Amino acid sequence: MLLPVPDEDGLPFWEYTARGELRVQACTACGRLRFPPRPCCPHCQSFDSAWRQMSGRGRIWSYVQPHPPLLPAYAALAPYNVILVELAEAPQIRLAGNLVASADAPLDSVDPARLRIGAKVQVTFAEVGGMSVPRWLLEKS
Template identity: 90%
Template sequence: MTTTTGAATATAAAPEDGLLLPVPDEDGRPFWEYAARGELRIQACADCGRLRFPPRPCCPHCHSFASAWQLMSGRGRIWSYVRPHPPLLPAYAAQAPYNVILVELADAPQIRLAGNLVSSADAPLDSVDPARLRIGAKVQVTFTEMGGISVPRWLLEKS
């Protein structure tokens, strides 16, 4: 899967290679606008300051409708992962088996984002040796442009 951040609706567009792309909804649109600038930002309540993901109009803690977008470091750790055999969707067959990781953000451990671990921003989904996939491995966000949308992906941090 290209990404499933929760900042998009369930429907998805497909670029030329057939991989699915998120279709931003009203609440998640700022997430994708910041991603296009190479920034990982998470929605925060402008009143109580609590972070929330996926984006939504109302704070689940204080019920305020005021929000802001807080810049994250882009660092995290692999909280979980899977390697689909066979691929979950036919469009991904050429890249299978590939990884799908769940990343716990370093500066917001309660926030977890789904994506792929890749060797470089524009590398194929199967570009990382599966032996390097480890729960707890430190990762850094990168962005790649696909079909007009900058999609977050993850790189192993250099130790």
């Protein structure tokens, strides 16, 4: 399984996920949220930033079910889904992840028929290779 490789700009994101928090970088000069993290605001060019906690709610903006050939690290996990989640309080930010039945459930734990664009989801965190990785659960109606 491939694991994230945190860089200097993204390291705080992973430190927050280890605490069970979903946070995104915000420019303290203009207030705009940005992801992926980077040193300079693409809107006002300020280097001042802070990390804002998100509710962890969003909706599926898009999804795919990868088909072979896959990277060898993922071939044994297929079939599985990959979703793009549009954050509720920051619709311009979309995070990639997997829709699962529970935090520690396998990547193929949700019936593909339940995947739909616009479905409401809530973040959860799974320990993968010593890192806390965001995954997504369908919100209960």
